[in-house]
Amino acid sequence: MEKLNFNFNKRVERVKDYLSTKNSIFINEYRDDKTIFSRLMYIYEDTLININILSYDENSLTIRYIYNDYENNNNHLDSPSLEFSVQEIPAKMVHFERIMKKSFNFFIKMLKLYKDKYIR
Amino acid sequence: MALKYDFKEKVKELKEFLQMRGINITEEINNIEVVEGYDNCSCHLTCEYKNKIIEIMLTNCSNDTLSIFYNYWHSSNNNNFRMSPVVSFSIMDLSSEKVMFGYIINKSFYTFIEMLNIYLKNYKEIEDGEVKFQF
Numbered sequence: 001m002e003k004l005n006f007n008f009n010k011r012v013e014r015v016k017d018y019l020s021t022k023n024s025i026f027i028n029e030y031r032d033d034k035t036i037f038s039r040l041m042y043i044y045e046d047t048l049i050n051i052n053i054l055s056y057d058e059n060s061l062t063i064r065y066i067y068n069d070y071e072n073n074n075n076h077l078d079s080p081s082l083e084f085s086v087q088e089i090p091a092k093m094v095h096f097e098r099i100m101k102k103s104f105n106f107f108i109k110m111l112k113l114y115k116d117k118y119i120r
Numbered sequence: 121m122a123l124k125y126d127f128k129e130k131v132k133e134l135k136e137f138l139q140m141r142g143i144n145i146t147e148e149i150n151n152i153e154v155v156e157g158y159d160n161c162s163c164h165l166t167c168e169y170k171n172k173i174i175e176i177m178l179t180n181c182s183n184d185t186l187s188i189f190y191n192y193w194h195s196s197n198n199n200n201f202r203m204s205p206v207v208s209f210s211i212m213d214l215s216s217e218k219v220m221f222g223y224i225i226n227k228s229f230y231t232f233i234e235m236l237n238i239y240l241k242n243y244k245e246i247e248d249g250e251v252k253f254q255f
Contacts, residue, residue, distance in 0.1 A: 070212075078212070078213050078224055079212035080212070080228070081210045081212060082209045084205070084208070085205070085206045085208070086203055086205045087203065087205075099203070110238065113231070113235055113238065114209075114231060117230075117234060118227060
């Protein structure tokens with residue numbers, strides 16, 4: 001395990017705390033401590049989304065929000081997927097929390113746009 | 121397994137679509153090879169859309185479908201920015217049939233551009249040399 005200058009688990013818990021306030025249902029978590037990776041699966045307003053959190057370096061993290069059409073049983077043959085990620089987020093909790101929240105809300109805007117414009 | 125369509129022809133159709141909409145292609149990297157009996161094709165286009173650099177990647181998926189990936193890397197557009205937000209939209213299983221290919225390319229491209237516009241609209245630049253990441 002890479003030596004980090006921050007507590008990775010606390011950042012993951014902070015994401016979970018935030019999602020618990022956003023009308024979302026926690027499904028499961030896959031954790032790999034060797035590579036310092038956490039994948040959280042949620043239902044957000046009837047939509048299955050994945051949130052991947054991983055270390056970028058010893059002082060920063062990357063967060064990825066992902067929607068895969070095929071995971072949502074929508075049966076669109078072309079299988080669209082959308083993702084918003086922010087790399088190299090400073091690990092300092094106040095920065096991490098602010099960017100995590102803003103990036104989540106932006107991802108939700110992307111998702112709504114996709115549902116309005118792309119799904120036929 | 122050999123592809124049932126001409127990958128180079130699909131690249132040509134994609135480039136024509138982009139050029140007809142005034143999108144400048146600044147770099148093109150093609151890779152067409154056979155790995156362990158399977159065709160492995162990709163085309164990576166670096167484009168300029170309204171002074172923003174976007175990356176478009178076309179690859180084969182199955183022997184009669186393709187995948188297309190649209191990406192906007194903030195770091196490619198602003199070297200002074202430490203963090204790198206990335207807006208991505210992809211279609212994994214795109215029909216190679218010409219009409220459907222053109223239809224999905226058109227629809228997916230404009231969906232991606234609308235996502236990008238929301239990002240750019242909400243993003244605020246760095247103020248007084250201090251990094252303020254807001255979107």
